[in-house]
Amino acid sequence: xxxxxxxxxxxxxxxxxxxxxxxxxxxxxxxxxxxxxxxxxxxxxxxxxxxxxxxxxxxxxxxxxxxxxxxxxxxxxxxxxxxxxxxxxxxxxxxxxxxxxxxxxxxxxxxxxxxxxxxxxxxxxxxxxxxxxxxxxxxxxxxxxxxxxxxxxxxxxxxxxxxxxxxxxxxxxxxxxxxxxxxxxxxxxxxxxxxxxxxxxxxxxxxxxxxxxxxxxxxxxxxxxxxxxxxxxxxxxxxxxxxxxxxxxxxxxxxxxxxxxxxxxxxxxxxxxxxxxxxxxxxxxxxxxxxxxxxxxxxxxxxxxxxxxxxxxxxxxxxxxxxxxxxxxxxxxxxxxxxxxxxxxxxxxxxxxxxxxxxxxxxxxxxxxxxxxxxxx
Numbered sequence: 001x002x003x004x005x006x007x008x009x010x011x012x013x014x015x016x017x018x019x020x021x022x023x024x025x026x027x028x029x030x031x032x033x034x035x036x037x038x039x040x041x042x043x044x045x046x047x048x049x050x051x052x053x054x055x056x057x058x059x060x061x062x063x064x065x066x067x068x069x070x071x072x073x074x075x076x077x078x079x080x081x082x083x084x085x086x087x088x089x090x091x092x093x094x095x096x097x098x099x100x101x102x103x104x105x106x107x108x109x110x111x112x113x114x115x116x117x118x119x120x121x122x123x124x125x126x127x128x129x130x131x132x133x134x135x136x137x138x139x140x141x142x143x144x145x146x147x148x149x150x151x152x153x154x155x156x157x158x159x160x161x162x163x164x165x166x167x168x169x170x171x172x173x174x175x176x177x178x179x180x181x182x183x184x185x186x187x188x189x190x191x192x193x194x195x196x197x198x199x200x201x202x203x204x205x206x207x208x209x210x211x212x213x214x215x216x217x218x219x220x221x222x223x224x225x226x227x228x229x230x231x232x233x234x235x236x237x238x239x240x241x242x243x244x245x246x247x248x249x250x251x252x253x254x255x256x257x258x259x260x261x262x263x264x265x266x267x268x269x270x271x272x273x274x275x276x277x278x279x280x281x282x283x284x285x286x287x288x289x290x291x292x293x294x295x296x297x298x299x300x301x302x303x304x305x306x307x308x309x310x311x312x313x314x315x316x317x318x319x320x321x322x323x324x325x326x327x328x329x330x331x332x333x334x335x336x337x338x339x340x341x342x343x344x345x346x347x348x349x350x351x352x353x354x355x356x357x358x359x360x361x362x363x364x365x366x367x368x369x370x371x372x373x374x375x376x377x
Contacts, residue, residue, distance in 0.1 A: 043181070043182040044180060044181070044182040044183060044184065045180075045181075045182075046180035046181060047101075047180065048075055048101065048102060048175060048176075048178070048180050049075060049076075049077055049098070049099060049100040049101060049102070050073055050075060050076045050077065050100060050102045050103070050104060050176055051076070051077050051078075051079060051091075051094065051095045051098050051100040051102070051103045051104070051121075052066065052069060052070055052073070052076045052077070052078060052103075052104045053066075053078060053079040053080070053081065053082065053104075053105065053106075054066055054081055054082070054105065054106035054107070054108070055081065055082045055083070055084050055105065055106065055107045055108065056081050056082070056083060056084050056108075057084055057107070057108035057109065057111065058106055058107075058108035058111075058114065059108065059111050059112070061134055061136065062106060062108055062114045062131075062134070064136040064137075064138060065106075065114075065131075065134055065136050065222055065224065066106050068136055068137050068221070068222045069104070069222075071137075071148065072152070072177075072194075072207065073176075073177065073179065074148075074149040074179060074183060074185040074186045075179055075180055075183050075185065075186070077098050077099075077100055079094060079098065082094075082105075088105075088117070088236040088237065089236055089237060091103055091105055091117075091119070091235075091236055092121055092122050092235050092236065095121040095122070096121065096122065100121060101120070101121050102118075102119070102120060102121060102175060102176050103117070103118070103119045103121055103235075104116065104117070104118055104176065105117040105119070105236075109251075110251075112250075113130070113250050113251075114130075114131040114134070115128060115129065115130055115131070115229075116128075116129045116130075116131050116226065117129075117236065118172055118173075118176060119235045119236055120172065120175070120235060121235055122235055123234070123235065124232060124233050124234040124235045124238055125168065125172070125231055125232060125233055125234070125235075125238075125241065126231075126232045126234065126235050126236050126237075126238075127169060127172060127228060127230070127231050127232075128228075128229045128230050128231075128232075129203075129226040129227060129228055129229060130226075130227040130229055130247070130250070131224050131225070131226060131227075132202070132224070132225040132226075132227055133223065133224060133225045134222070134223070134224050135221065135222060135223040135224070136221065136222045137220070137221040137222050139221075140219075140221040140222070140223065142218065142219045142220055142221050143218050143219075144192075144207075144208060144209035144217075144218035144219050144220035144221075145209060145218075145220065146191045146192040146209050146220060147187055147189055147191055148187075149185055149186050149187045150179075150186070150187040150189045150190065150191050150192065151179040151181070151186055151187070151188070151189065151190055152177070152178075152179065152190070152192050152193060152194045152207075153190055153192075153193045153194070153210075154173070154174060154177060154178060154193075154194050154196070155193055155194065155195045155196070156170055156173075156195075156196050157196060157197045157198045159198045160196070160198065165228075165231060165241070165242040166198065168231065168241075169203070169228065169231075170196075173196060177194055190210070191209060191210055192207060192208060192209050192210060192220060193207070193208045193210060193217065194206075194207055195207075195208065201227075201228075201244070201246055202225050202226060202227045202228075203225070203226040203227075203228070204225050205222075205223065205224050205225070205226065206219060206223060207219065207220045207221060207222065208220065227244070227247065228242075228244055228247075229243075229244055229247050230242065230243050230244070231243075265362070266359060266362055269358050269362070270355050270358070270359070273351065273354050273355050273358060274351060274355070277347055277348075277350065277351035277354065278347075278351075
């Protein structure tokens, strides 16, 4: 007899049905742990690296401004302070060692003036600015806030396209302050704006947060004004492409203010001498007594007017008598007689002599230097 095959019932495995794909479904990316390193992005094409550092001689406010700029630029690199005795050409070597193709150097003078260099490494051009009206983020305490490392929008004044030197500055500012796309330390958001405005031959910098899409802004800081001094063809040197004709160094301005303040004493003494020399010796003879102000003022005024008219008539009569007595002269010989005031001329001469004497005394006082008194043992 043949064997009968018995079919065993195999346990059925429940099959998971795939969910229907909807068009509105959004597939979320896989979650990355916060401790994991950030993956490198391949699309980082614009490889701009900015070296931001300073030379010795800047004060605390200048240092805070430098730190604020570092916060605004995630693509920067730092370096320790450079000695002032070194030549600026050394900055090109430092930038190449740091693998940077742009450089911002802060240079201080007399612990009060700040100069800023922007350069394209290694071939140039480079620009020297005088930084004025500095207000750091800590001083302003503005309401604006933005994500650290986010990319900014750059807004330029239309005047940047009119002049060739401003066009060159615009291109340099774009390459330095523009954060490259897909930079490893940057964020893919645009939440703040840098504005560069030209006013009074200077570049005014402002940083604003974008509050909404309709254009509402809130200032973040910092604030500063760049006064361009020179544009060089090379990096930190070379031929001068452009020079600001209206630039005056802050040291010369301080000298002029000090000189103007030093002349105040001399002018005050001269004014006193002038006042004393031109002061009238007597007042009006008609109103010296207090009795002039008593009685009816209208009658007093009529009396004065009548008295003046009588004096004028007497003067006319005397002048007619003199003309009748003197022989007639030809028309060419007639000359207008000018009234001379010998007293006033003498007084002016005395005044000039006095003022000159005082000015000479002041000059001698300035030239005289007191010898230091030795302390008694």
